Amino acid sequence: GAVVSQHPSRVICKSGTSVKIECRSLDFQATTMFWYRQFPKQSLMLMATSNEGSKATYEQGVEKDKFLINHASLTLSTLTVTSAHPEDSSFYICSASPSTNEKLFFGSGTQLSVL
Amino acid sequence: DAKTTQPTSMDCAEGRAANLPCNHSTISGNEYVYWYRQIHSQGPQYIIHGLKNNETNEMASLIITEDRKSSTLILPHATLRDTAVYYCIVRVGGGNTGNQFYFGTGTSLTVIP
Numbered sequence: 001g002a003v004v005s006q007h008p009s010r011v012i013c014k015s016g017t018s019v020k021i022e023c024r025s026l027d028f029q030a031t032t033m034f035w036y037r038q039f040p041k042q043s044l045m046l047m048a049t050s051n052e053g054s055k056a057t058y059e060q061g062v063e064k065d066k067f068l069i070n071h072a073s074l075t076l077s078t079l080t081v082t083s084a085h086p087e088d089s090s091f092y093i094c095s096a097s098p099s100t101n102e103k104l105f106f107g108s109g110t111q112l113s114v115l
Numbered sequence: 116d117a118k119t120t121q122p123t124s125m126d127c128a129e130g131r132a133a134n135l136p137c138n139h140s141t142i143s144g145n146e147y148v149y150w151y152r153q154i155h156s157q158g159p160q161y162i163i164h165g166l167k168n169n170e171t172n173e174m175a176s177l178i179i180t181e182d183r184k185s186s187t188l189i190l191p192h193a194t195l196r197d198t199a200v201y202y203c204i205v206r207v208g209g210g211n212t213g214n215q216f217y218f219g220t221g222t223s224l225t226v227i228p
Contacts, residue, residue, distance in 0.1 A: 004158075034216070093158050104161070108157060109157065
């Protein structure tokens with residue numbers, strides 16, 4: 001099946017700093033990628049839809065200035081958590097599919113810990 | 116997209132079939148049923164999906180009722196590695212649907228030795 005690579009797998013940062021997470025589709029092109037957040041013992045929550053060459057679409061309640069998304073190519077989307085605070089500590093997961101009618105493939109996730 | 120309802124947790128003896136139910140009583144005619152699972156601290160893994168016919172692959176079988184208001188995921192011979200949270204998702208397929216997958220609470224399956 002298609003492969004989605006996410007990096008880094010784990011990051012620890014100080015409060016107030018920014019952190020960038022990369023999501024790559026390795027063997028297919030993706031005009032759309034998706035970013036999820038998951039808190040311990042909770043389900044995945046869709047944060048935003050990343051669109052290649054245009055602005056991301058954010059779900060209700062997600063701060064677009066806090067979570068900057070860039071989808072500069074058909075194989076790469078990045079999520080930047082700006083001015084991170086301890087409450088931003090979470091598991092972040094990206095996903096993509098080769099076409100709109102295909103199943104989603106997920107990255108392995110990034111565990112962000114903000115001290 | 117339609118909402119799904121799943122039991123919070125289930126146990127299954129190793130080697131036995133695990134039957135995980137999902138209720139999607141408000142499903143529309145063009146919505147597919149997808150199943151994913153998530154092992155702790157990993158990204159979700161695709162299992163199977165279907166529209167109205169029963170489906171089978173190397174991982175599992177998907178049984179969809181004739182009225183499509185519910186479905187059952189069957190793991191024929193559960194192993195300890197099948198312990199995970201299983202998510203049932205319905206979404207519209209085809210066209211410019213945006214392809215969003217919204218996850219519900221899922222079922223935490225524990226396979227017991």
